[in-house]
Structures are given as structure tokens and as C-alpha cells.
Amino acid sequence: xxxxxxTRSSLQWAVHISVAVLVALWLFPTVGLFVSSxxxxxxxSSSGWWQxxxxxxxxxxxxxxxxxxxxxxxxxxxxxxxxAGDTTVSAWGASSRAPKAYAPGETVDIGDGQTLxxxxxxxxxxxxxxxxxxxxxxRVFLTASSPPEFTFDNYRxxxxxxxxxxxxxxxxxxxxxxxxxxxxxxxxxxxxxxYALAWMEFPGRALLIAAIVGLLVVPLQLALIPLLQxxxxxxxxKGYLGVxxxxxxxxxxxxxxxxxxxxVGLPRDIIENAKVDGASDFQIFTKIILPLSFPxxxxxxxxxxxxxxxxxxxxxxxxGADDDSLVLTGRLVNLMGSRGGDWEILATxxxxxxxxxxxxxxxxxxxxxxxxxxxxxx
Amino acid sequence: xxxxxxxxxxxxxxxxxxxxxxxLSNLLLDTVxxxxxxxxxxxxxxxxxxxxxxxFLAPALLALGLYLAYPVxxxxxxxxxxxxxxxxxxxxxxDNYVQMFGESxxxxxxxxxxxxxVVVPAASTAxxxxxxxLTDRISWGNIxxxxxxxxxxISFVGASVIxxxxxxxxxxxxxxxxxxxxxxxxxxxxxxQWLTIPGWNNxxxxxxxxxxxxGFAMVILGAAxxxxxxxxxxxxxxxxxSPWTIFFRIKVPQIMPTIVVVWTTITLxxxxxxxxxxxxxxxxxxTQVLANYMYDKLFRSFDWGVGSAAAMIIMLLVSPILIxxxxxxxxxxx
Numbered sequence: 001x002x003x004x005x006x007t008r009s010s011l012q013w014a015v016h017i018s019v020a021v022l023v024a025l026w027l028f029p030t031v032g033l034f035v036s037s038x039x040x041x042x043x044x045s046s047s048g049w050w051q052x053x054x055x056x057x058x059x060x061x062x063x064x065x066x067x068x069x070x071x072x073x074x075x076x077x078x079x080x081x082x083x084a085g086d087t088t089v090s091a092w093g094a095s096s097r098a099p100k101a102y103a104p105g106e107t108v109d110i111g112d113g114q115t116l117x118x119x120x121x122x123x124x125x126x127x128x129x130x131x132x133x134x135x136x137x138x139r140v141f142l143t144a145s146s147p148p149e150f151t152f153d154n155y156r157x158x159x160x161x162x163x164x165x166x167x168x169x170x171x172x173x174x175x176x177x178x179x180x181x182x183x184x185x186x187x188x189x190x191x192x193x194x195y196a197l198a199w200m201e202f203p204g205r206a207l208l209i210a211a212i213v214g215l216l217v218v219p220l221q222l223a224l225i226p227l228l229q230x231x232x233x234x235x236x237x238k239g240y241l242g243v244x245x246x247x248x249x250x251x252x253x254x255x256x257x258x259x260x261x262x263x264v265g266l267p268r269d270i271i272e273n274a275k276v277d278g279a280s281d282f283q284i285f286t287k288i289i290l291p292l293s294f295p296x297x298x299x300x301x302x303x304x305x306x307x308x309x310x311x312x313x314x315x316x317x318x319x320g321a322d323d324d325s326l327v328l329t330g331r332l333v334n335l336m337g338s339r340g341g342d343w344e345i346l347a348t349x350x351x352x353x354x355x356x357x358x359x360x361x362x363x364x365x366x367x368x369x370x371x372x373x374x375x376x377x378x
Numbered sequence: 379x380x381x382x383x384x385x386x387x388x389x390x391x392x393x394x395x396x397x398x399x400x401x402l403s404n405l406l407l408d409t410v411x412x413x414x415x416x417x418x419x420x421x422x423x424x425x426x427x428x429x430x431x432x433x434f435l436a437p438a439l440l441a442l443g444l445y446l447a448y449p450v451x452x453x454x455x456x457x458x459x460x461x462x463x464x465x466x467x468x469x470x471x472x473d474n475y476v477q478m479f480g481e482s483x484x485x486x487x488x489x490x491x492x493x494x495x496v497v498v499p500a501a502s503t504a505x506x507x508x509x510x511x512l513t514d515r516i517s518w519g520n521i522x523x524x525x526x527x528x529x530x531x532i533s534f535v536g537a538s539v540i541x542x543x544x545x546x547x548x549x550x551x552x553x554x555x556x557x558x559x560x561x562x563x564x565x566x567x568x569x570x571q572w573l574t575i576p577g578w579n580n581x582x583x584x585x586x587x588x589x590x591x592x593g594f595a596m597v598i599l600g601a602a603x604x605x606x607x608x609x610x611x612x613x614x615x616x617x618x619x620s621p622w623t624i625f626f627r628i629k630v631p632q633i634m635p636t637i638v639v640v641w642t643t644i645t646l647x648x649x650x651x652x653x654x655x656x657x658x659x660x661x662x663x664x665t666q667v668l669a670n671y672m673y674d675k676l677f678r679s680f681d682w683g684v685g686s687a688a689a690m691i692i693m694l695l696v697s698p699i700l701i702x703x704x705x706x707x708x709x710x711x712x
Contacts, residue, residue: 026526029540047553188396193438200431213707222689226452249445282404310533312653329535350539354532361531
């Protein structure tokens, strides 16, 4: 028996470790974006985000010495600081070939009889036998180490400042304006239809249900041009109304399917008792079915919200791709093109765009999972 | 007007309008058209009850017909026509399809899509199955599950930004900020522009979708694993089966139908994949896929004929799943 128990527990350990590795792998990319959004542009482009918590060494661009020359003891000296702030110099050099040649505090002969000292706090001391007036002063190469540092500046820039903002604040409002009506309207339409399909007898019911299951998988790519033409013909053109209607149409099959499956499972007794007591179908629907179907309504609402918030195609086709009407996803695609190197703006904008879905996801995961299990065909 | 305010008004109008429609049409039906009074009371009640389902269904049917059924037909018609200069269009038969099949970009898209169709569903389902089995019996399984599931909530575009940081490349000699290159350099390689290397770049784009879809597969398959009758597993343990045998010979065969559902669902997602390719490579360096090819044709070269033809190809690839779904839904209902 001991033997079996032994293999059991070692297997158990293997399971724990593999799950930990799997979770780490799946979390790693998102954490990278999150950490990057709190670093300055220089930090992001000079070291990997996984080094954000350790002290960073970075090679600074060459700095030419400048300062007031002071004559002393038959020589001339210049004193000053090379960089402001609390960066620490970990090594320095006087030529680009050996930028890390000397330790801080060392006094070095740099040719022409000149000597130079650079201290840890980047203050320097230069002595020269002749006046430096009219000559080019030497250049210094610094390797600076800076302590870990995080900043909210990216968020402030992206959300509130005019130029660097790149319209993220506006895009956020646009996305919200698209997704909330596009979530609320289909629910109501679908709920009535689902009730009819679940609890009312009429010819052609089975056929309709089959048609809706079929429509579940129709790719919305097919709908783009015909609907754009339709919207232009009836005078909606490109705008919010068009996006809301498109999202409603595309979301309905899943909504009806999910809600019908849920409503069919409600106990028959309740509905029949109500009918015997003289309740009309309308009353049964609003007073009994709707409140009882809350879990299904909630899971569809979450689906639809995530889908409309994260959608790119429907928004750029039916709302447009100009600066005023871009949603967050569209804005991000543009940023990736035009500012592909500005990771501080890109990472921050991306995190702003995924923050809302993540919040919804973590608070309402229960309903999301339930909905997935009920309608895993879309 | 402020769009946010407009949105609020629309919600109120839309919701109010819906409720108003359902309530008023019911009222009209019950009190004016077929009132349950007078000599024909019984007949009227029956008639009202025969009409009522269609009142409830009407808005949904209208929206479904207009936004999903009609476009399929209209797109098919568009794919058989070409726009002519000065407005209007002319019937050209299958010319658009012939032209499309002649384009190398289209053949590349089809080939890539086939690869996506094999790799992504297989990898997501496999990872999902492993994750579901591993997290099933451990104390912190639920936390692990929700963390693996999390990418599901992230948009394809957001995920593209996240992974672009991972694939980022810096010039040789400087610190790499992309994990992939940092590892590559640590093992002695030269930093690579990964997304521009044909072959590899397709795989790297697929990884993004696999990362997103694994959580979905895990959740569905996890529920299926929970649903397996305890007795079958216990009997196998008593017979001395190893954990591996139990998993592959007892559990997997029992959840096969669920695996098929997960596989087909992810297949549908793959067929429509567009955002990831658009955001990361825009189809350059031999990474084109059907949906992005179609978008290119429709909205960049404004060639509606060929674009619609490409959309019809996507529809054609989806139809086996469509037929299978309808068939199994019908079987379930009987």
C-alpha cells in the first residue's frame, strides 16, 4: 500500500507543477503588457519588461563636457555634473571604442595632458594644462544604472493629454456607445422569440428552430456589402444606428438559441397553472418566464457585450474608419501601424481597451461559463 | 448630438419601442381584432392564439431575415456581377471566381487557411483537454482555470498587441525587449524579425489564436470530464489501470462527442479569423488568410465581385458544419 501511496503523491506533485507552468505560460503575455504600460518609453525600449523589477544598466548616448573654465595652479579645471536626477554611474569611458573602460571615481589621463574624473553621481572634474578655450571639450560615455521605477504618466498621457492621446479617450466613449445598446436591444427581441419557440404551439416551429441553428454559423463576412448597400439605400448610411442594428442581427441567433434552450427546461407545471388561473401569454412571459430566465439572459448579455466591445470588423465597416468614429480596436490597429515603435503608448492603449472586458470577465465568469456550456455552437 | 447621449436615447427608445410593440400588438389582437366575446368568442380565442406566436417572433424574424439570410443570397448575386464604370453592374457569370483562383494571393490564403484549420483546432483542443484534466482534481484548480480562460475576454486586436511585444526584435548587440528574441539570443542566435519569416510567421500568428481558444476548450471539456460516470473510472482503478490508461481509454472515448463540438466551434472561429492577421502582418510575408483577403478586396481595392466570391468560399467551407449542426439539433429535438 505504501508503494501506491508513494506514486500517488509524486504524481500529485507532477500535476501541481504542470498546472503552475501552464498558468504561468498563459499569464505571461498579458502580464508583460501590463508591466510595460507602467514603464517609460526609454525603459521599454532599452530592456525587457521582465527586468523591470531589477536595477537596470543602460548605455547613455555620448555627452560632451561643458562648463566654466577656472584657472588654478598653472592649469585649468572644469567642474560640473553630466546628468541630473538620481541615476548612478556604474562605469564610464572617454572613447566610443571602450565606453565602459573606467570605474567611477577613477582619475584618467585622456590625452593632451588632460585628466578626467567621473564620480558615481555623474559629477566630473577635468584638468587641462592649457586653456580649453576654443577647443572641443572631450566626450564622455556613461553606463548608468537606475533603480526600478514605475509611472502612471503613460495613462495620463494616453487618456487626457491632447497630442499623445491619439484619441484613445474618444475611442473609449465610442466603443461604449456601440456596445451597450448593441447588448440591450437583441436581448429583448430574442426573449420574446425564444418564448414563442419554447412554449407556444404553431405550425413550422421545428423548421424555424432548425433555421436558427443554421444561421448561428453563417459568417458575418457575407453580410458586409449587402448590408452597407441596404443602409445607404434606406438612408442610415454609416453611423451608430447601423452598427447597433448589425450587431443586433448578428447576435440574435445565439440569443434565441441560448434563451430557448433555457426556457424549454423551465418546469411545465408553473406555466400550465398560470394558464389555468387565466394568465395570458403576455403575462406569463413578463411575470414568470423573464424573471426565471435571468441566468440565461445574463450569460447572453455578457457574451454579446464582450463580442461587441472586442469587435473590429463590424465597427469599421458600419461605423467608419475616420478619426471621430474609430472604436478602441480600430484605434489600436492604427497605432500599431503608425506608432509601432512607441510601446509605451501602444501598451497603455491596449491595456485600457482590454481592462473593461477583463473586469466583466472576472466579475461574471460564472454566467459566462454557464452560457458557454449551454450554447457551444457559435 | 453627443453620441453617448444618443446611445442612451436609443436604449430607451429601443427598449421602450420593443415593449410597446409587444404590449400594444397583444392588446390589439385580444380586444379589437379577435375579442373573446360575442357569438364567436371561442373561435376568436383560437384565432388569436394562432396569430400570437407570430407577433412574438416578428421582430426577430425580420432582423434575422434582413441581416443574415438576405445577405447570403445578395452576396452570391454580387459575386456573379462586376461593377462597371459610371455606376450599375453587369452579369459576368463565374468570371470573378476564375479571376480569383488565378491570383497567387488567393491561393496563398487558401493554403494558409488550411494550415490554420488543422493546427489551431487541434492544438487548442489538445491543450484544453490537458488543462481540463490537470485542473480537475486540485485544490486551486478553479483559480488556474479562470487564469487560463482569461484570454477569451481579450479582443483579437488586444491579443495581437500583447504578442507583438513578445515577437519584437531589436538590432543585434542591444538588449532584446521581446521574450522570443531574448531567449533566442540567450541560446546564441542572432535576433530575428520573426513576423517576416515565411512559414514561421504563420505559426506565430496561430499561437495567438491558440492562446485565446484553449480556455474555451478547457471549460467545455472540463464540464464533460466532470460528467463522466464515477463507476467507469472506479472500475478501471480496481482493475489496476494506470492513470494514462484511464485517461486515454476510459475518459477520452466517453467525451468524444464534446471534443467534436469543441473542435468544430474552434474551426468556425478560425474560418473567420481576420483581426489577428490584419493587426500583426496585414497579410504580408505570405501570411494572407481568406477573411483578410476578402477585406482587402472589398474595402481596399473596392472589387466587390471578387470580394464577394471570397466570402462565398468562406460560406462554402462553413456549410458542412452548418448542415451537421442542423442535423444534430433536429435529432436532439425528436
